[in-house]
Amino acid sequence: MRFDKPLTPGRLIKRYKRFLADVLLDSGEVITAHVANSGSMMGLCEPGLRVWLSRSDDPKRKLAWSWELVETAEGALVGINTSHPNAIVADAIRAGHVPALAGYDSLRREVKYGRNSRIDILLEAADRAPCYVEVKNCTLARQAGLAEFPDAVTSRGAKHLQELSDMVAAGHRAVMAYLVQRNDCDRFEIAADIDPVYAASFAEATTAGVEVLVLRCALSLETVEISHLIPLA
The missing domain is CATH 2.40.50.580 (OB fold (Dihydrolipoamide Acetyltransferase, E2P))
Known part of the structure; x- marks a missing residue:
């Protein structure tokens, strides 16, 4: 972007x-x-x-x-502007910069699904199950090099994890993508002390088959772009 x-x-x-x-x-x-x-x-x-x-x-x-x-x-x-992450991730997918999400014929944003929700990105192709991608902006870093999410209690975030799990149960692919809009982090973890309910929902979702991608950004005063994946701590 x-x-x-x-x-x-x-x-x-x-x-x-x-x-x-x-x-x-x-x-x-x-x-x-x-x-x-x-x-x-x-x-x-x-x-x-x-x-x-x-x-x-x-x-x-x-x-x-x-x-x-x-x-x-x-x-x-x-x-810190959370109106940008969906577009940043969508542009990177279209450009082929997220190999884990490559190979789909179409990309749609804000598609209705689940229990009165909208998925951030829906990837579709004729030869594979649809892929539901939820994007969360991550700005918290309390330890050097460690990005964390969330930075506040988020019942909405926990709901999204459950709905992604429901998509997996229905035979679809579901991905939780954390966009780290910081240029100083090389690891990521869930901030369980800030929101234990979200942390429990995250554990349940990943056990159910929801995939996790942590995408770190390269930032400048001109652009914000995805640079590479970073691992869970």
């Missing part, structure tokens, strides 16, 4: 009400940006952190600015 226009730098003043952040731009202007992330963003919301924003020209938007990237105190670049 390439950002449409150059990002605007600034310093975080505060994040509040989950979806809002005040930022001091390098120009000296203080603006309020939309935060497209419902998680806790643990370790990424400290006042003074370097951030980068995109600006929309859509007059219908309530807030023109969106928070895209943050640089941690340790110097890692992190993508």
